[in-house]
Amino acid sequence: AGLKVEAPVLYRGVHVGRVESIAIEPGMSGRINIRIGVQEGTPVTKSTYAQLGYQGVTGLAYVSLNDDGSSAELLSAAGGEPPRIGLRPSVFDSGLDMIATIGELAERLRSGAKDFPSLVGDARGAFASLGALSHKLEERSLAFDRMSTSLEEVGNAARSFNDETLPRFNSLVEQLNRDTRALDRVLNALDENPQSFVFGAPRKKPGPGEPGFSDGGR
Structure with a gap:
């Protein structure tokens, strides 16, 4: 020193x-x-x-x-x-250390500058990939929009079925219920009087004033 x-x-x-x-x-x-x-x-x-x-x-x-x-x-x-x-360390020594540090930093910057073009190329490639990804996301969004429209059309068709077809279907069900009740009555009558199925239902006796009426009490 x-x-x-x-x-x-x-x-x-x-x-x-x-x-x-x-x-x-x-x-x-x-x-x-x-x-x-x-x-x-x-x-x-x-x-x-x-x-x-x-x-x-x-x-x-x-x-x-x-x-x-x-x-x-x-x-x-x-x-x-x-x-x-x-x-x-003296101020002079600290200054020398600082100069050495600055020189080392400058050398690193020079070394880094050599790689700068490749870094720029990598950055451009990354931005291009980002643009392609954005385009794909836009395509997916359009596909989802089309799917949503199709689902809406299916819903409209289902509502049309309910408004037009369901009332007629309900009317047929009611008619079937009436026919079923009539058949039940016929089956009950056969169960009470089986011979009526062969000979027909028994005739009703004539009432007063009707032909063939007779008063057995006189």
Whole structure:
């Protein structure tokens, strides 16, 4: 990052010390320890963090100490080891990451642009299929309309049958009922006087004033 020994250390923009050493931490590949010395009384707390800053014209790096205010407890040494201050990405580092991200996004857009014509073709095919489906649905709708008309005609024919044919049918049923009752009367008469079926019904005796009338009481 361009940081060197004797680089300045700033606490919220105020010069408070210098970088004393830069070394790879033993047994921790890829981790670098930056040992700094600061003036006595510098309020380094558990919420103090370090960032790398860069001087405008020269571009030389320095250590910038800041505090997010989450803890007021002063940082102290433990087990004979000097206290450790966490390092956070600087604004410059964040900018580099953002540039890299934008470059990656641009590359993806370029790759996607190659597939854009095929996507357009797929979209056109989908719209064509949608149009065909709409046409088929319209045909089905017309078929249902024709079926509804046919059912209505059947209903009209049924109503015509009820209005014209049913009264004549009822008249025939009534006549059949009358004939059935007359036949019942004939059968009852035969049951009471079977010989009348051969000799006919007995004659009625003549009444007073009729020929052949006789008064047996005189």
